[in-house]
Amino acid sequence: MSNLKIGIIGAGRIGKIHADNLLRHPEVEVVGVSDLFAGPELEAWAAARGIGLLTKDANELIQHPEIDALFICSSTDTHVPLIKQAAKAGKHIFCEKPVSLSVAETAEAIEAAAQAGVKLQIGFNRRFDHNFKRVREHVEAGTIGDVHIVKITSRDPNPPSKDYIQVSGGLFIDMAIHDFDMARFVAGSEVTEVFAQGSVLVDPAFAACGDIDTAIVTLKFANGALGVIDNSRQAVYGYDQRVEVFGSRGSVAIANDYPNSAVVSTAAGIVSDKPLHFFLERYMGAYADESRQFIDCLVRGTALPVTGEDGLQAERIAAAAKLSCKLNRSVKLEELDELLLQSAQG
Amino acid sequence: MSNLKIGIIGAGRIGKIHADNLLRHPEVEVVGVSDLFAGPELEAWAAARGIGLLTKDANELIQHPEIDALFICSSTDTHVPLIKQAAKAGKHIFCEKPVSLSVAETAEAIEAAAQAGVKLQIGFNRRFDHNFKRVREHVEAGTIGDVHIVKITSRDPNPPSKDYIQVSGGLFIDMAIHDFDMARFVAGSEVTEVFAQGSVLVDPAFAACGDIDTAIVTLKFANGALGVIDNSRQAVYGYDQRVEVFGSRGSVAIANDYPNSAVVSTAAGIVSDKPLHFFLERYMGAYADESRQFIDCLVRGTALPVTGEDGLQAERIAAAAKLSCKLNRSVKLEELDELLLQSAQG
Amino acid sequence: MSNLKIGIIGAGRIGKIHADNLLRHPEVEVVGVSDLFAGPELEAWAAARGIGLLTKDANELIQHPEIDALFICSSTDTHVPLIKQAAKAGKHIFCEKPVSLSVAETAEAIEAAAQAGVKLQIGFNRRFDHNFKRVREHVEAGTIGDVHIVKITSRDPNPPSKDYIQVSGGLFIDMAIHDFDMARFVAGSEVTEVFAQGSVLVDPAFAACGDIDTAIVTLKFANGALGVIDNSRQAVYGYDQRVEVFGSRGSVAIANDYPNSAVVSTAAGIVSDKPLHFFLERYMGAYADESRQFIDCLVRGTALPVTGEDGLQAERIAAAAKLSCKLNRSVKLEELDELLLQSAQG
Amino acid sequence: MSNLKIGIIGAGRIGKIHADNLLRHPEVEVVGVSDLFAGPELEAWAAARGIGLLTKDANELIQHPEIDALFICSSTDTHVPLIKQAAKAGKHIFCEKPVSLSVAETAEAIEAAAQAGVKLQIGFNRRFDHNFKRVREHVEAGTIGDVHIVKITSRDPNPPSKDYIQVSGGLFIDMAIHDFDMARFVAGSEVTEVFAQGSVLVDPAFAACGDIDTAIVTLKFANGALGVIDNSRQAVYGYDQRVEVFGSRGSVAIANDYPNSAVVSTAAGIVSDKPLHFFLERYMGAYADESRQFIDCLVRGTALPVTGEDGLQAERIAAAAKLSCKLNRSVKLEELDELLLQSAQG
Known part of the structure; x- marks a missing residue:
């Protein structure tokens, strides 16, 4: 029944927030989560949410044939390479802010998404x-x-x-x-x-x-x-x-x-x-709404509310x-x- | 995995709110819902939430062997008889306000719950x-x-x-x-x-x-x-x-x-x-919290926050x-x- | 140059407030002040304001040929007799609240003012x-x-x-x-x-x-x-x-x-x-305005803002x-x- | 009885405000007012306040033997020369802001006041x-x-x-x-x-x-x-x-x-x-207080609240x-x- 299959890269504080918000949408399935520190604690967390795939390797999600879109919630230094790989694999992307610490590298990442024709939303939740x-x-x-x-x-x-x-x-x-x-x-x-x-x-x-x-x-x-x-x-x-x-x-x-x-x-x-x-207390509703609009964009073709260019x-x-x-x-x-x-x- | 199995009597506006709040608790299972107007619309609603049992007959829930507790969200005139039956069947009860339009009948309902040794919480959400x-x-x-x-x-x-x-x-x-x-x-x-x-x-x-x-x-x-x-x-x-x-x-x-x-x-x-x-907008958080505390009372033995006596x-x-x-x-x-x-x- | 000559009966806290407010109007002259406790302190107070007449006897003001209007700021029990005497003497009256502790006596005082055709304003400053x-x-x-x-x-x-x-x-x-x-x-x-x-x-x-x-x-x-x-x-x-x-x-x-x-x-x-x-801090502006409107009523014929009937x-x-x-x-x-x-x- | 005799140079909007505030102090006498546009209107204004001297020539006030202090409320370009003359004549000075449009000239004016040993307060009313x-x-x-x-x-x-x-x-x-x-x-x-x-x-x-x-x-x-x-x-x-x-x-x-x-x-x-x-509405109380503190400084020797240096x-x-x-x-x-x-x- 779900129209959109999502993978989450990075299951820290913010990755978990996104996961819980995504899980509330009947049309979304969170297929897998990757995190460098995947272990018993994260396993329990994923199991309680019915998330079947937990891995340390982000590539498993990027290359996963069923996944439509990726949430990149890992550390800032990983954003640009992950965006490039995800774009190459044809996945739509939601990336946390900032895209990178380098204006030039951020521009490259945006270009990669544009070339691949995938959507790229930046996490300006406010x-x-x-x-x-x-x-x-x-x-x-x-x-x-x-x-x-x-x-x-x-x-x-x-x-x-x-x-x-x-x-x-x-x-x-x-x-x-x-x-x-x-x-x-x-x-x-x-x-x-x-x-x-x-x-x-x-x-x-x-x-x-x-x-x-x-x-x-x-x-x-x-x-x-x-x-x-x-x-x-x-x-x-x-x-x-x-x-x-x-x-x-x-x-x-x-x-x-x-x-x-x-x-x-x-x-x-x-x-x-x-x-x-x-900030999580203050912006809880904003986080829910930014992922909802990302979903709407992918499922219903509405406009992307925050673009790579904004980033x-x-x-x-x-x-x-x-x-x-x-x-x-x-x-x-x-x-x-x-x-x-x-x-x-x- | 769930510790508490719940039935909901009356799936109007407020019954649905309670259902959605209950569904967020991993320890709770909403076993069934009864409503006089059960039909295709409610079936779709129940299906989307994985609620297996939908019936027009509240008794099915009251007599259901697996159900631990009932949420009574039907019209006010049904509250007292339902409380009495539920109490007799040994089910814990959450009942919307007011219990009844008659002080004497409300007293009887409370007495029935007390005699049966079941918990009775009244829906003073504020x-x-x-x-x-x-x-x-x-x-x-x-x-x-x-x-x-x-x-x-x-x-x-x-x-x-x-x-x-x-x-x-x-x-x-x-x-x-x-x-x-x-x-x-x-x-x-x-x-x-x-x-x-x-x-x-x-x-x-x-x-x-x-x-x-x-x-x-x-x-x-x-x-x-x-x-x-x-x-x-x-x-x-x-x-x-x-x-x-x-x-x-x-x-x-x-x-x-x-x-x-x-x-x-x-x-x-x-x-x-x-x-x-x-009121649903204003008290959304309050509704979630009143059912959470009812669950806590049943699962963890905390005090009932609003009693029949309060009602x-x-x-x-x-x-x-x-x-x-x-x-x-x-x-x-x-x-x-x-x-x-x-x-x-x- | 002044168009209105006023006497003040009772120079307590509130009488003094009225005096200072009246003194700011170039068209008003405060001719005299009476107080049961007139003494050196009040004399100094009156002198600093250029008020020539200070007496213990309210009658001196009531019978004063030049005085047009009286402010009655003495204790409540004196209000009714003073209003009656002032009315008889043809003086306009501003009286502090309450007029009296007796509805019947207050009605008599109002009647006296009406009979004499003098204005009577009550001190509902708020x-x-x-x-x-x-x-x-x-x-x-x-x-x-x-x-x-x-x-x-x-x-x-x-x-x-x-x-x-x-x-x-x-x-x-x-x-x-x-x-x-x-x-x-x-x-x-x-x-x-x-x-x-x-x-x-x-x-x-x-x-x-x-x-x-x-x-x-x-x-x-x-x-x-x-x-x-x-x-x-x-x-x-x-x-x-x-x-x-x-x-x-x-x-x-x-x-x-x-x-x-x-x-x-x-x-x-x-x-x-x-x-x-x-209250004096809070309503300082209101006290000034109520006396200003009383003056306007007497000098310019505007409507009395608070009548005996209101009292x-x-x-x-x-x-x-x-x-x-x-x-x-x-x-x-x-x-x-x-x-x-x-x-x-x- | 008055301890302080004051002249006001410039009877525009702000000069008039200062005049009215000064007149409320029993210890102050406003001896005279000068204004380039002195005429019938200002004469009536001065008369209503009992101000005896109205002149077009600021020098009359500066050289007036009885005047202790001057309020300089004329246009900005006149401030520096007036401060210098007033200082030379031994008058204390309250001067509106800004002292001048030239930092160097303002410094000279301050120096002149310091040399003459007169007080100089600047009108930072806020x-x-x-x-x-x-x-x-x-x-x-x-x-x-x-x-x-x-x-x-x-x-x-x-x-x-x-x-x-x-x-x-x-x-x-x-x-x-x-x-x-x-x-x-x-x-x-x-x-x-x-x-x-x-x-x-x-x-x-x-x-x-x-x-x-x-x-x-x-x-x-x-x-x-x-x-x-x-x-x-x-x-x-x-x-x-x-x-x-x-x-x-x-x-x-x-x-x-x-x-x-x-x-x-x-x-x-x-x-x-x-x-x-x-601004006059908003800062009415502030204007009254700044002149009160200037008076206190001159009469009671309290500290000057705003100095030339502040200006x-x-x-x-x-x-x-x-x-x-x-x-x-x-x-x-x-x-x-x-x-x-x-x-x-x-």
Whole structure:
């Protein structure tokens, strides 16, 4: 009865989320899961879900004759080769963000998918969140007129481990990449120029890794609008993800999500609970919706909601932000390739 | 592998919700479903969920040797006989609210379950809602001290059909019953006295059925606290369910749930979307949690979160409210049985 | 240059507020002030404001040939005789609430003013508050359609002294009188029936004085709408005065006023400052506006915004509430006079 | 009886506000007012306030033997010469912002006041606003720990006239100067580096004047913190002035002020009134408080709340922002003087 057979590469936190969301669709069958650390624990997990195939070898899924599409949820460094192989094998692809730490390699992966004629969706889950989606709807509907200013606040509740920082590619490509995509999404226009300032204020470990933990990025859009993103690796009150878009006819702003709406008034003040702390909690519905739309695209031919090109543009902005920070000047996207070349040579 | 085998009596809107929630538990098997209107549509629904048995005869489930527990989701007039039969057959019972339109019959049903030694949980789903639960937690934790005033706002988005009104038992037993339970739940004390005022302001159809559509109910609690509930059958802006508990050390209040947090500021004003409109949307999580706790009770022996006694007390308050409205005076719960007797005779 | 000469009887807290507000109007001259406790302190206060006449004898003001209008801000028991004398002397009158503790005496005072053809405004300051006024505007504009439910929360930050409680006339006439007036004001309809429940939960001193400190009052309006007021003598988080009016096309609700809008988010939660604690702080603008409108009425012939009749109606509701509490039944306003007679005789 | 005699130079909108605020202090006498456009209208205004001296010649006030202090509220180009003359005449000075359009001239004016030993307060009124003040208090109290990010939103309700734009000095010195001061005020640290991006999105008139109407400014503070300000000359929903300070232990954020708290819920959505539209409305209390503190400084010797140095620093940041925009690169404050020199020569 199922119309779509899917394999999942990488059964970490996010791969498991996707699996559970896919399993809720009667038209989808999760045929197999691959993970380098497949073992008794994952076996039990797969068995409880009726997933018949568990392997350490992603190739078993890529070459599996029945599988139509692959979810690539393994570590970032494996994305590009896996996309190329999957594309070659004619499988449709859902790939987690970022596609890679290299703009050039990401472009190659996208090209491979295009050549093979397979669909490639990138995991910018926030586009599917009830709040961010509503901002986009208002902008598209013209509620706020022409866009003048996009403001994004994006702060994580806790910094990652030092091990993770070292391979993360840095704050801009690892964390702010979501915000760069969001900026394009809500502005409805391409970013043309980036200026970024960064500091190490949360933990010296970031400096030790050549990274930053706090940043302000100014964006210029093709339509003349300006944007600004502020990032921190540690908001002690929880996950802080807000957007405001301001335009000629007004503004639209969204707040965080909260576990409840209880407001306590006592002699000590007016108090409510902190926002949802963890990204999986906050974006559970968005994850479900992004895979649903991927399925719809494959089964019903609807449009792909987030393309490889979206992945590439966000990475280009991230690369420009990193260079801007280093050069302490504004970087135009059109000069990025040359600057990256110089940077690689220098 | 499943530890608990369940049958569902009545596959209307709410029975289906329970089925889907139960199906998410690996330890539960939904063995069968009965519904007076079983036909091709329900067959397809059951098949898609792997439910093997679909019947028009509830008795098939009640007498089914493998079934451990029954969800009674059929119309209110069937609850009491079904509870008695299920109890006799040794099945545990989850029954939707209200148990019946008669305090005496509800008491009999509870007695039957007690005699048979089966568990009986009543479907006061709002106790499991993230917001109301938080109010209770704060009251229990002493955050607001001794309870002085309980305020409940409870307004439906749309009035029911005239057909429904006629068999509903009236606003107090059909709609406000949730609020009477909520009052006991958040106050942590029994209601001792009720004064109710009602009006027909929404639709003359209510008057034609001898019912009201707007009400204010004042409650007195055993601990001296006062309570007030306001009800309307029609809040055009959506489902409006709020609670405030005020005490010696402060207050705790909860607001409605919204589809998103977007705030639009234009020359016309500051605007946001209306609260969630439909009770299934608003309480989806609460429904899932009430069945989870019922399962936990049966499988792991945890305490039953809502008992038959809770169902009875809420119905007694509803009956007192109805009488108070009629007599235009305050009705003490302790005089209820006698007044009901007089009322039945008169 | 001044068009209006005013005398103030009673220079307590509220009399001084009125004086300072009046002094800001170039067209008004505060000719004199009388107070039983006139002494060096009040002399300094008057001198700093250029008020030439300070006396212990209210009659000096009442008989003063140049004075056009009197503000009666002395203790409640003096209001009726002062109104009668002032009316006889042809002075316009602004009188603080309540006019008296006796419905009959208040009616006599109003009659005296009417006979003398002098204006009589009652000090229901909250009608002039930016928030409550906005509720009324929305109701009048039809924004929320026909009024179905009026909800008023009215809680003081601190209970008064035992001395004050003893002469206050009780919670309904002393404190809830404002809410009874507010109910009529925002509903745009007369109250026809009252049911009140009271408890002593804050301080046994209230019981010792035959008073209550916590109450729920249900109102029925001539237009069929229902109302409910909850009162407490002690909200530890500050002055809590809110209104919600619900109708066929929606609702309008107002919140408390706060000293600032700062929201602090820390690991401990989301915290803001408590509402304005003191009624003078909260209603400073409303006091200024009520005297401004009184002046406008006298100087420019605009309509009196709060009449003696408004004062009387609020007192009648308060008397009905007190009786309802005592009789534990609903009291119709049309039976009030007879019940008061019985009560006086009984 | 008055301890302080004051003259006001410039009786435009803001000069009149200061006059009325000063007149409320019994210890202050407003001896005279000068205005280039003194005529019948101003004469009536002065007479109604008992201000005896009205002149077109500011020198009459500066040389007036009885005047202790001067409020300089005339056009920006007159500030520096007036400060120098007033200082020479030994008068204390309250001067509106900005002191001048030239950092060098402002420095001279400050030096003149210092040499003469007179007090010089600059009119950064927002520091005295109930909301912004509370932010500063929380930062100073350590509530949010070390400051990491300062975010300021500052948008005017309407663009000024073209005539005004031409002499305004541009968005940064005319409008954002308040925000630069606010940034220093709430961060508790000096700005060391500025990057600014500007656009013309509201009205081409700005481009015609060589100005911008929309801007994003990134700041770096001496303590390592980052800041960002977004400005627009036109927020159609009203005056939009908000601040958020984020730090190691949390954040504090303030919202706009509103005319009332009424929330209307209808089938069309949840609606409230727009924020206060006009700066005089919004900051009325702040204006009163800034002059009160100036008086306190002179009469009681309390500390000057905003110094000439504060005025100078804000102007230096504004100048750096203007240069940054022009050069499309980050500008360090320490290189400002040299860059300004180059800019003047080039």
